[in-house]
Amino acid sequence: MRGGRNFLLSEFAYEKKPHEECGVFGICSPDASVNVAYASYNGLLSQQHRGQESCGIVVNDRGVMSYSKEMGLVSEAFNKKVLDSLPGQMACAHVRYSTAGASVRENAQPLVMRYVKGTLAIAHNGNLTNAYELHEELVQKGCIFQTTIDSEAIAYIIAQERVNAPSIEEAVRRSLPRIQGSYSLVIMSPQKLIAARDPNGFRPLVIGKIGENTYVFASETCALDACGASFVRDVEPGEIVMADRGGLHVVQEPTNQRKSLCVFEYIYFARPDSIIDGINxxxxxxxxxxxxxxxxxxxxxxxxxxxxxxxxxxxxxxxxxxxxxxxxxxxxxxxxxxxxxxxxxxxxxxxxxxxxxxxxxxxxxxxxxxxxxxxxxxxxxxxxxxxxxxxxxxxxxxxxxxxxxxxxxxxxxxxxxxxxxxxxxxxxxxxxxxxxxxxxxxxxxxxxxxxxVKGGFCDACFTGNYPAPTPSVSVADKKFDYSMPIQRV
CATH class of the missing domain: 3.40.50.2020 (Rossmann fold)
Incomplete structure (x- = not known):
């Protein structure tokens, strides 16, 4: 899961260093009594095990987005003063692990991008197996990358599709067939909060509800418990759902292909008090x-x-x-x-x-x-x-x-x-x-x-039976001479 994997070939899938795991969170609440910044903080605290390197919260206040992103633990990055400075009705948030070479604040998520249709925030848990090809294509079209993470490519693709799409949810629906690998996404526009899961369902993603009209998206059910939400259901593989002032809507129905949820979620990554795809x-x-x-x-x-x-x-x-x-x-x-x-x-x-x-x-x-x-x-x-x-x-x-x-x-x-x-x-x-x-x-x-269960999980790390495309071996011989990471001084 590595939402935000380094693009550089020296840090790519062929390196000898381990990679990262991440957690996402999102909340949409027309109810003024729900503080979305504090709910996001609690949701991230409960998912701290999924990422201890950096964290961030982006809050949407009637279309105006403000955010705080820092390196380190959630409890260190946020305090009452910071959270009180983030009023709004909607939020998305993220905790992240990274490789050593990508451990910089610029790569912390959620990403916030301004484009022709407004502002977009995106939190990603997963790894794109066609990240190199997407990066190459986008750079050739003039895109300037501000980070070294594959999640930025997702944001660019959504922004491109949004130019001709009638809505942000339709732009997301058109974008996802262009990306391969694993992704559980929370995407926030000025008016809508969208959650999407890859067709294989590699990474977990759940839906919760607070009261009558507040909806929550999270990587694990323990995050729902932490913010006072009740579990509604899992986001199914290939499904796209959207929350706005009108409630919860299905943008794209789930795929019919077999689930491939990472079995290591149950062995190690997930918290023991979580229920993932119906399994305790x-x-x-x-x-x-x-x-x-x-x-x-x-x-x-x-x-x-x-x-x-x-x-x-x-x-x-x-x-x-x-x-x-x-x-x-x-x-x-x-x-x-x-x-x-x-x-x-x-x-x-x-x-x-x-x-x-x-x-x-x-x-x-x-x-x-x-x-x-x-x-x-x-x-x-x-x-x-x-x-x-x-x-x-x-x-x-x-x-x-x-x-x-x-x-x-x-x-x-x-x-x-x-x-x-x-x-x-x-x-x-x-x-x-x-x-x-x-x-x-x-x-x-x-x-x-x-x-x-009889099936529906990915055991490729034990068997080599990969249920989705893997990066091309030929990629290892290619170089990014123009894609150096931004370093803070």
Missing amino acids: VYEARKRAGRLLWEQKPVEADVVIGVPESGIDAAIGYAEASGIPYQKGIVKNTYIGRTFIKPTQGERERSVRLKLNLIPGAFRGKRVVLLDDSIVRGTTCAHIVTMLRDAGAKEVHLRISSPPFMWPCYYGTDIPDKDSLIACQHTVEEIGKMSFADSIDYLHVENLAPMLG
Whole structure:
């Protein structure tokens, strides 16, 4: 999801650095009692896990848009003074991760653009697989890019289509066939708020309602809870919906093609209290733990989970096995995800800053350790070593996802194959490298039972079965000599 992926080829899909995940939010309220800026703030706070690098809120006050965008966490970027300076009846908002090279304020979203028909704001969660081709086409037509993110290309295309389209929603409808890949969009014009989801439904997007006439769009249902909205339904793959003073309208009906929601949303990205496409994230993670026990039972004294998503799987494993669950690892919530650190040294140092063991909890015990995934192997090896140093007799590692074997082009933090430990080593070798007594990954065939569905999800990072076009390999040989990012000084 990487709303706002860097356009430069050195930062493109072929780089060895992981990419980002994002969260979007939008609200349209004719009700003067609803403060859209504070609702957006609460919605972003609840989706902070989806992006911790930058954030922004754009508010529409009777057609006049004002905004605040900053680097860092939502709680750091906004205060009462800022929020009180953003009055309006409509808003869209965004939280973002980025690669190190794209970590600049200019790339923070939502994007706000002024064009011949007025002002447009756009928040994007996803990744365009034809970003290079779109950028090349638009630059040749004279477009001047102010950022290095693919989301700007979407805004330009909508602006072009709006010249001849009778309405902004029709311009959006005409624009989307030109873009490929994954996108969940919230688009705000002076009068309307639009939400759109790609035909595969890679990224989640939901609709909520406050009172009689206030509508909310968000990446996850936990954001609806945070702003006092009730869940209405998901935006379906390929669907475009619009909210204005007249209520909620369907602009384009959903596509009939099979859903391909990213399975990693359930394994790791989404908050456990969210429900995505009808599936309870917490229950899915517990089922993963139960399935891991059924795959490879082991005698042990205690089950623990790596915070946060590993804990849910550990609870499921303990329930299925009868082995007691115990909280054994404390997480410092103010440290970012270790596998998005830009260098290996930083990742290794951040593990001990981020996770620490409860003293005396493991001495002489056989431990089953549940984690959600292994990307490079850094975190697991350090935690197993910490457990052994704390006196654990045995450590059995269980992973609630299959091995990552393929890069993701649709917005998940999965780097190229050279950076994936499972592409370089067997499962047994990974177990030895992590110093575990045994290791087992969730089997690919157990992904569907984990979700409780027969299909409708994307598992390309595990299987290589990509459900939509991927970037052309030939793109890697092309250069952007004219597209340097703007740097702040």
